[in-house]
Amino acid sequence: MQRLRINLNGTVQGVGFRPFVFRIANELSLSGFVLNDTTGVIIEVEGKKPSLDLFLKKLHTEKPPLAHIYYEELEYLPPSGYNGFSIKESSSEHPPEAFILPDIATCGECERELLDPSDRRYRYPFINCTNCGPRFTIIKKLPYDRPNTTMSGFIMCRDCKREYNDPLNRRFHAQPNACDLCGPEVFLADRNGRVLSRKESALSDTARLLSDGKIIALKGIGGFHLICNALDEEAVNTLRQRKRRSQKPFAVMFRDLDMIREYAEPTILEESMIMSPARPIVLVKRKTTLLEAASPGLKKIGVFLPYSPLHILILNSIDFPIVATSGNISDEPIVKENDEGLERLKGLTDLFLLHNRPIERRCDDSVVKEVGGAPQIIRRSRGYVPLPIKLPFKLKRPVLAVGGHEKNTISIGFDDRIITSQHIGDMETPESIDNFESIIEDLSSIYRFEPEIVIHDLHPDYITTKWARKRFHDK
Ligand SMILES: [Zn+2]
Ligand SMILES: [Zn+2]
Structure with a gap:
């Protein structure tokens, strides 16, 4: 008997990863637990070595479609006598490092249910599951759990709660899980805000x-x-x-x-x-x-x-x-x-x-075109942000890059990754400048990021240049 502790980092939260781990651990009769942590996911499994090896293999080959593992740390320990396998409550002692997922388009299964008159979510405009739905635009802070999202005000009905708590359900811990009885609703209003229907x-x-x-x-x-x-x-x-x-x-x-x-x-x-x-x-x-x-x-x-x-x-x-x-x-x-x-x-x-589902942060549509037989992203925003760009080295100090004047985005860099913000746009209006500042604050707070180096354009008249100089050179 051996105990294996696995630390995973990547897009492993909100993608049905814990139910998947629960399922394969049970298949292989392994005991232990899985836990969402601000650093990613922690798994402990206990059993015979061949089963542990098989568990590791399945972890990589059978993982949910949206899960990506960027980093894995293994530690073999003496067994501690776990009784069965459980999904533990999240802990938040460490600074958040888990990758936040972008908003994902409605998946095929949800779309089928949406248009199926016999489904309980037939024509429900907020249907989602662990494979799809809003993420980046509803997360207030990490770890990604319902109370930390803009869904916190909606109390799940009995059926939704049952799905949410069932490790074998597609909606297990799907944080925006909802239905017509308990979730957000649409309404049509005139220009004065009077509700028409x-x-x-x-x-x-x-x-x-x-x-x-x-x-x-x-x-x-x-x-x-x-x-x-x-x-x-x-x-x-x-x-x-x-x-x-x-x-x-x-x-x-x-x-x-x-x-x-x-x-x-x-x-x-x-x-x-x-x-x-x-x-x-x-x-x-x-x-x-x-x-x-x-x-x-x-x-x-x-x-x-x-x-x-x-x-x-x-x-x-x-x-x-x-x-x-x-x-x-x-x-x-x-x-x-x-x-x-x-x-x-x-x-x-x-x-x-x-x-009435609040949007935590704005995020425009992304724009892509084909150039020379390959996709080129012209505007990287909804659906891509905030997936990190991984560096082949580790940054010594945290870096903030404030971007140019037109079609602005900002980036924060720490450890071995860069996170580029959603589309901010042209820095032409006071509203855009406010948005630019609030996005820097937002990314800094969500990743508990404090820049030590700021990169700006050399153009002295760019608002971003002036902002960076005022904010950092004067200090
Ligand atoms: Zn879905
Ligand atoms: Zn419900």
Whole structure:
């Protein structure tokens, strides 16, 4: 008999990793425990050496699809006589190091349940599981447990609780787990914030209003979209005037890949990028003049698929693609909360489709294109952030890089990794500068990061340069 202690670091929280460990430990009749820790996951298994070896092998070969192990530390110890295998409560003694997952598009299983009239979550706009759903935009702090997310205000009903506590269930410790009885809900409001309809009626009203050529501000995962019928030239042009974007192209969201193929000619690689769990906007060749209003004078168009259950439900109740552009006034950050939306998007939209799950941090859609046969990320944001970029060496001191003036992002570097922020945008407005500062604060607090070195552009007039100098050189 031996006891094996395993320290894992990587994207191992919120991806169904503990139930998976529970299952394979039981299969191999190993006793011990698994624990989510701020540094990742700690496992102790006790049993005969061949079973321990097999356990290690399964850990790598059978792990859940979204789990990535970046670092593994093994320690063989004398047995301590565990009775059975258990999932222990999280501890938070150490500084947080676990990787936070990005927001992941609705998985195939959840989408099937969403559209299955016999499922208890039929047409529930916030369905999710350990393989999909919001992460980065709902986490307040680590470790990733429900009380530390914006779902903390929703008390699970009996059925949801049962799934959440069942190690063999796909929703075991799925932190945003919810249903129509206990979870967040959608509602349609007019420009003054007066609620017009809720839940199912709000969804059918939205479909009808889109068909009527209305513009709707939709609160999604990382903020608001302004949406309208992409084939309705008048609606698109009205949106363009209101957004004061006379020429810039709008991204278009389609129900499915087949619908994209009716209007555009994606290559095989582009199709795989469109279908990837990040569900980015992908720039593809336009096929028809039907989408001229969305992409005036351009051969390419930004297309993407619905990535949240709410988007899926809307696209499934209409028979046309929709323009889905960031809900913001030119150059300002994307709007994320209901009150903020009602105030700042009032002049841009006809109606609001809102929900009551708070968004902890804003995160724009990502944009990708194919260059020379490989995907190139033009805007790395929702679906990718905050996955770290791993360095082949260890940084001696923590580094903050404040980015340039246009299309800004910031990065923090510590140990052997760099975490690049979500899209911040052009540093042109006071709101953008506030957003830039709050993102630096946010990443610093979540990773308990304190920079010792700051990297900025040499351009003396960049706001980021001035900010870095003021903040650090003067000290
Ligand atoms: Zn799912
Ligand atoms: Zn429930």
